[in-house]
Amino acid sequence: MRASWKTVLPAVAMTAVSMALTLAVVMLWLGPAMPWLVALVVGLGIDGGWLATLAYERRLAAQGDHSTPVTAVGWSFGLVATGVLIAHALTVEESTGAWLAVAWLPIAAKALWLVHSMWERTALTAGALTQIRGIQQEARDDAAVARARLRAQAGTEETRLTAVTQAGARVARVQAETARTLSDAWSTLETARGGEGTSRALTCVTAPVTPDVTPGVTPRWELPVWGPSEQVSARAQELGPALTDDALDALVDEIRLSVDPALSYREVAVRFRAAGHSASETRLRAAWKRVA
CATH class of the missing domain: 1.20.1440 (de novo design (two linked rop proteins))
Incomplete structure (x- = not known):
């Protein structure tokens, strides 16, 4: 009024x-x-x-x-x-x-x-005007909250993407560095293994530390070879006592000469274990070198 x-x-x-x-x-x-x-x-x-x-x-x-x-x-x-x-x-x-x-x-x-x-x-009456002002204010509040939520979600998503990108870059750098280090290590190991005096140098130090390992046989030490490993079969694990050096040499020579040309060490080792025989990697390689 x-x-x-x-x-x-x-x-x-x-x-x-x-x-x-x-x-x-x-x-x-x-x-x-x-x-x-x-x-x-x-x-x-x-x-x-x-x-x-x-x-x-x-x-x-x-x-x-x-x-x-x-x-x-x-x-x-x-x-x-x-x-x-x-x-x-x-x-x-x-x-x-x-x-x-x-x-x-x-x-x-x-x-x-x-x-x-x-x-x-x-x-309009005062009550209606008050309700209208309340509705308008509520709408403005909802719009402001929605804008703030969208800005916060956008900021969070940006932060997450930045963190994921940085973490992925760090992982890639670490993997690349690890691959280079591993490649250098295996290259160095392969160079050392292929050297002429490596086997003699490793073998000459075994006598003082491994006396009487195998009677009548001079221990031989070999550096590991880069390549896939072969799991020993359950049949080989269930066999009885190990073969003697002479029996092992005969088996290795027989397997090596079973085809023409003669098999390599890896092929001999695979066929040796596939046949159910059991021998350590060191003894098997020593036997292969003796017969080869």
Whole structure:
């Protein structure tokens, strides 16, 4: 109710000024031509008709109703008042522009009442306005939370991708470095194994530390060979005591010469164990070297 005064007060003030101005103009314009009482009646008739139609329009608006004929009559009285002001301004030789400047006041008053009626039709209660503000604020809060969640998820995903990329790069570097180190080590081992004095150098130090390992046989030491390993079969693990050197030499020589050309050590070792025989890698290699 308090907010309605923001629109009704300007309309009331403009209407009062327009009615007073219309009455004054009618008295000034018609006063010299007729008795002043007649001019006063004419002026009050215009203002009274305008005020009556305005009151009736306000009553209908308060009931939530509207009447087009009443509205048309009200605008007619406003146009008559405006026409009187314009006619008076045109007949006055002095200050014509000043009288024309105020001739629009009745139309302006009607327009202000129209604005007030539109405000009343769209006005909401304080509770409804509070609910609307709450809904709007909730929507803004939800939008802000959604934006913050998306930014946080984007930042987290970026951090995760960066960490995964860095970890993958570190793993790749470590694997490459390990591969180079292993390749260098096996290259060095292969070079040492292929040397002419490697076998003699390793064998010459075995006598003090492995006395009487195998009677009548000088221990021989060999560096490991780069290549796939062969798992000893269960049958070989279940065999009885190990073969003697002579029996082992005979078996190795038989297997080596079973095809032409003679088999290599790896092929001999594979066929030796596939046949179910059992011997350590060191003894088998020593036997192969003796017969080869």
